Amino acid sequence: MMEVMTTRAESAAATRRALLDAAAELLDLGGPEAVTLREVGARAGVTRGAPYRHFTGKDSLLxxxxxxxxxxxxxxxxxxxxxxxxxxxxxxxxxxxxxxxxxxxxxxxxxxxxxxxxxxxxxxxxxxxxxxxxxxxxxxxxxxxxxxxxxxxxxxxxxxxxxxxxxxxxxxxxxxxxxxxxxxxxxxxxxxxxxxxxxxxxxxxxxxxxxxxxxxxxx
Amino acid sequence: MMEVMTTRAESAAATRRALLDAAAELLDLGGPEAVTLREVGARAGVTRGAPYRHFTGKDSLLxxxxxxxxxxxxxxxxxxxxxxxxxxxxxxxxxxxxxxxxxxxxxxxxxxxxxxxxxxxxxxxxxxxxxxxxxxxxxxxxxxxxxxxxxxxxxxxxxxxxxxxxxxxxxxxxxxxxxxxxxxxxxxxxxxxxxxxxxxxxxxxxxxxxxxxxxxxxx
DNA sequence: TCATACAGTTGACAGCGTCATCTGAACCGG
DNA sequence: CCGGTTCAGATGACGCTGTCAACTGTATGA
Missing domain, CATH: 1.10.357.10 (Tetracycline Repressor, domain 2)
Structure with missing residues (x-):
């Protein structure tokens, strides 16, 4: 099963990984236009503003x-x-x-x-x-x-x-x-x-x- | 000076040319992202909806x-x-x-x-x-x-x-x-x-x- | 002359990236 | 153990985008 997330650093790192994975998947599916910060966030289990805590913007994520x-x-x-x-x-x-x-x-x-x-x-x-x-x-x-x-x-x-x-x-x-x-x-x-x-x-x-x-x- | 536009076909052709020129110029300046139908229209002396009379959309124009x-x-x-x-x-x-x-x-x-x-x-x-x-x-x-x-x-x-x-x-x-x-x-x-x-x-x-x-x- | 076709306008809509602001929980020094 | 602080994330808002439906006015052609 899933490891329990305790520390804040672990949780943040996991979110970052999920954001990168979601972005890569969306990129494969529909190109850079399909990489929506809203959709990336949704697939990573967060909301549209969260990626800005890990990247400076969409370009940075890509x-x-x-x-x-x-x-x-x-x-x-x-x-x-x-x-x-x-x-x-x-x-x-x-x-x-x-x-x-x-x-x-x-x-x-x-x-x-x-x-x-x-x-x-x-x-x-x-x-x-x-x-x-x-x-x-x-x-x-x-x-x-x-x-x-x-x-x-x-x-x-x-x-x-x-x-x-x-x-x-x-x-x-x-x-x-x-x-x-x-x-x-x-x-x-x-x-x-x-x-x-x-x-x-x-x-x-x-x-x-x-x-x-x-x-x-x-x- | 400028030739007077009389027929509708001439006017439309001129608009089409202006749209293409404006799009090419904006493309040079800032890439496809900078090619805004609103700005293209403005530079061609028309409004944002006009390009749709000559092209099916932005992709078609590019x-x-x-x-x-x-x-x-x-x-x-x-x-x-x-x-x-x-x-x-x-x-x-x-x-x-x-x-x-x-x-x-x-x-x-x-x-x-x-x-x-x-x-x-x-x-x-x-x-x-x-x-x-x-x-x-x-x-x-x-x-x-x-x-x-x-x-x-x-x-x-x-x-x-x-x-x-x-x-x-x-x-x-x-x-x-x-x-x-x-x-x-x-x-x-x-x-x-x-x-x-x-x-x-x-x-x-x-x-x-x-x-x-x-x-x-x-x- | 008059109906029509049609280039162009306008209003509206959903979706986008981005930012300022807010919230709540993990953190850490005492 | 406690209280302030830090920081990941949520949320509201803004301006901009492409696109379409509805509308307008004028040149066209019978």
Missing amino acids: TAVAAESWERIGDQVHALRTDPSLSASEKLRGALRALIDVGRNQPHLYQVLFRRRANLPGQLGDGMDRIRRQLCGPEGDPAVADRAAERFQDEFLDIVAALAGERNARHYGALLLTSAHGIAGMELSGHLDTDKWHTTADELVDTLVRMVTDVGETT | TAVAAESWERIGDQVHALRTDPSLSASEKLRGALRALIDVGRNQPHLYQVLFRRRANLPGQLGDGMDRIRRQLCGPEGDPAVADRAAERFQDEFLDIVAALAGERNARHYGALLLTSAHGIAGMELSGHLDTDKWHTTADELVDTLVRMVTDVGETT
């Missing part, structure tokens, strides 16, 4: 969901990289497919993962307001999601380095990563017509892996 | 904006393809950069261009409602945007075929297109850290062009 997902993907790629039963090519193919599979199985989540970072452009005027706000809660901070996404990229980079050599790893790593992202994105948006192009996302991944494998051998 | 943009990009690539002063490689590089430049200069528009197509997944239940609705107005119909996007892809495919041969054109064309889309997307979202990867989007494009040029030569 960012936290993205951060957890990045961590999960990072773990997955880490497991691939350190699996001694896999060849270097298999590791690379697995990492690329891991990303594309998220696009396939959780398209709405995938789009949130690659949301535009808030403080990218030269907007510094009201940027300070946003930044200060999001510093209120350490979670939902874009920096948290950024760190998690970068860990994934680091793991990925190591896999590429083992295959194509340290020299080419960064350039070709970026090429592979962006290409996989593009494959996932166009498959997701429906702009990759497999009939028109006589090819599939999986075949494109194979070609990418083969190309980098060749680079590694001839270097 | 789809029409995307369709016009796809047509513009298609024209641009067509001009590249038929320019006798350019080499095949230059045509390919230009086409890829044309797409990436949209991502750079109009990031919000770019995301709308690659919006998920409505009728992709197996949702047929309420899908009929949506479809019948969007058939009311021939514009804003997703099919219009799809046709425009496909014309761009056809032009692009021809450029690749001239460089890599008919045999490889489709497979490598898809690879190039998805890769360019991924480069644009990750640069746009801020996930392509040029310091970390020791490379830039432009260098990645050059590598892609070189790879396909090699394929064309060795075939």
Whole structure:
């Protein structure tokens, strides 16, 4: 049965978890538009104002969901990289497919993962307001999601380095990563017509892996 | 000075144009969230209900904006393809950069261009409602945007075929297109850290062009 | 000339994110 | 054990949104 909640910290942590789970579920079902703070609260057993005790707002909540997902993907790629039963090519193919599979199985989540970072452009005027706000809660901070996404990229980079050599790893790593992202994105948006192009996302991944494998051998 | 509007059709057409222009401008400024039917109407000199005479709703309006943009990009690539002063490689590089430049200069528009197509997944239940609705107005119909996007892809495919041969054109064309889309997307979202990867989007494009040029030569 | 079609206006509604305010119970120093 | 404090959560309110039904006035076409 359910553990009895005694301390306030435990109860708050449980609410936070429930909010994140509810948000992730609603995101899967109907995209960011369907993630209503009212509905999230209801599914977590609280009311519409409660999420503001754990996140600075809706954006912050979605960012936290993205951060957890990045961590999960990072773990997955880490497991691939350190699996001694896999060849270097298999590791690379697995990492690329891991990303594309998220696009396939959780398209709405995938789009949130690659949301535009808030403080990218030269907007510094009201940027300070946003930044200060999001510093209120350490979670939902874009920096948290950024760190998690970068860990994934680091793991990925190591896999590429083992295959194509340290020299080419960064350039070709970026090429592979962006290409996989593009494959996932166009498959997701429906702009990759497999009939028109006589090819599939999986075949494109194979070609990418083969190309980098060749680079590694001839270097 | 301004031409006097007499006929009702002219007036309506002018309003439609103004609505599209206002929507495109607001999209550039603040993304889809900033495209308010009230503000669009205000900038077009009408009120909030007027857009419903020309589009079935906000989604339909944004789809029409995307369709016009796809047509513009298609024209641009067509001009590249038929320019006798350019080499095949230059045509390919230009086409890829044309797409990436949209991502750079109009990031919000770019995301709308690659919006998920409505009728992709197996949702047929309420899908009929949506479809019948969007058939009311021939514009804003997703099919219009799809046709425009496909014309761009056809032009692009021809450029690749001239460089890599008919045999490889489709497979490598898809690879190039998805890769360019991924480069644009990750640069746009801020996930392509040029310091970390020791490379830039432009260098990645050059590598892609070189790879396909090699394929064309060795075939 | 007169009925009609139709672009555009207006009022209304439900739902949204967000904030200020309030409440009650867990906490903690004495 | 007790009384003040902190803080998770509830609640009311506000402005904004997309959407639709009902309405208005004018150009159209027979």
